[in-house]
Amino acid sequence: MTTGIARAEDLSLLTGPAEITRVAGVGTAVSDTSYSQTELLEILGIEDPKIRSIFLNSAIDRRFLTLPPEGPGGARAPEPQGDLLDKHKKIAVDMGCRALEACLKSAGATLSDLRHLCCVTSTGFLTPGLSALIIRELGIDPHCGRSDIVGMGCNAGLNALSVLAGWSAAHPGELGVLVCSEACSAAYALDGTMRTAVVNSLFGDGSAALAVLSGDGRVPGPRVLKFASYLITDAIDAMRYDWDRDQDRFSFFLDPQIPYVVGAHAEIVIDRLLSGTGLRRGDIGHWLVHSGGKKVIDAIVINLGLSRYDVRHTTGVLRDYGNLSSGSFLFSYERLAEEGVTRPGDYGVLMTMGPGSSIETALVQW
Known part of the structure; x- marks a missing residue:
């Protein structure tokens, strides 16, 4: 794939469609339950005025989250790391599958058309990776190529797109899909500190998928x-x-x-x-x-x-x-x-x- 452009007048004639990756479709998915910021303050029992101000001045109306189950008296107790890893696996796979299916529908493609699956997550660690789990869950051809981008955080979607675009340019006519699946609920620490309050006021669960294809100017x-x-x-x-x-x-x-x-x-x-x-x-x-x-x-x-x-x-x-x-x-x-x-x-x-x-x-x- 061409990664640089020599002259401005050549911008519309970049090497030819066989070498250029195009976006063929997009799809998204979220977890099951959403909450307003005010609702979260009450559910989590946050009374500190500084922390409440962080939530209420975040420019966020609602977020999709999977909170800990209610304990005695209705309180939400922090979950041990093992439970958080289990939560990440369940939510990230479920959202990732739904985002992938929505993306393929957007691209006018089916699971049988998929040739490479690149998955991104930073809210939990999985081995085998998210790509393998999604392939098994959806019954995708086990010969499908796959890659996993793990631990790179919020910027990782573009790191992965760069990797997938390179694969796409080398495999014209073959469909690749990027899936970013982040179960941010599995990365929460409910300890009441200002450090975690900023994080807890901000992140939500979500997955997004992008289909790419090279060598077809009709995309x-x-x-x-x-x-x-x-x-x-x-x-x-x-x-x-x-x-x-x-x-x-x-x-x-x-x-x-x-x-x-x-x-x-x-x-x-x-x-x-x-x-x-x-x-x-x-x-x-x-x-x-x-x-x-x-x-x-x-x-x-x-x-x-x-x-x-x-x-x-x-x-x-x-x-x-x-x-x-x-x-x-x-x-x-x-x-x-x-x-x-x-x-x-x-x-x-x-x-x-x-x-x-x-x-x-x-x-x-x-």
């Missing part, structure tokens, strides 16, 4: 032209998911400064993405940014000079689902596809942010 979705990455090494610990010895489980940590760190470096990676293409930011008609949180979105908007209209789907997904980790940007892509406003020749930028701290981007063209 209506955008062509995937180029990727660019940036690892902010000075902030390597600002977003992390590691073992909490006090709680005897994994726990996610978000540095309060991370929105500003990510925002301050956004221009660097976007400039690299557009370098050599002859494009400027103003030439990008569609921005699909990870719904990382209100402050993160605001920082991206300010530093890249975007409008609120540019990130309408990003903020809409945050409002309706919370932060869905690696699949958030695909929920936004699905909304853009349903909106029907894209036109042939339009350019779009996909952008995700995650642990590391890192920023991933892709340039696409309809």
Whole structure:
């Protein structure tokens, strides 16, 4: 697959359709139960005014979550790590299967057409991986190629798309699907601390799938032209998911400064993405940014000079689902596809942010 563009005038003639991966379909799924932020405050018995303020000022209306069962008196007790791993396996497989089936329907394909399945998750560890479990669950041909991207966090959807686009370019005419399935309920620590309050106010369960195909110019979705990455090494610990010895489980940590760190470096990676293409930011008609949180979105908007209209789907997904980790940007892509406003020749930028701290981007063209 061509990953760079030599001249602006060549943008519409990139090497030929056999070498360019196109998006063929998209599908999403969520877990069974949703809650408003106010409902969660009451269910979890949160009375600290600072923590309540975090929940209520998150720009999130509802999220899909699978909470711990009620204990004596109706309280929700923290779950041991083993139970959380079981929860992740059950929810991630179920959502992943449903998102995959919805995606194939969107692409006009069936399970028998699938030739490579690339799965992403960071909310639990599975061996064999999510791809193997989904193949077994749905009865997919066991000869289907597969890959798993594990532990890369909220940015991982674009890391995986880069891998799958490379596979697709090398296998023209064969269908590949990316599945991001994040059971964020399985990564919660209910300990009442400010560290976990930020996480508990933000994330929700969700899965998204994207079908790709090369060598067929009839595919209506955008062509995937180029990727660019940036690892902010000075902030390597600002977003992390590691073992909490006090709680005897994994726990996610978000540095309060991370929105500003990510925002301050956004221009660097976007400039690299557009370098050599002859494009400027103003030439990008569609921005699909990870719904990382209100402050993160605001920082991206300010530093890249975007409008609120540019990130309408990003903020809409945050409002309706919370932060869905690696699949958030695909929920936004699905909304853009349903909106029907894209036109042939339009350019779009996909952008995700995650642990590391890192920023991933892709340039696409309809």
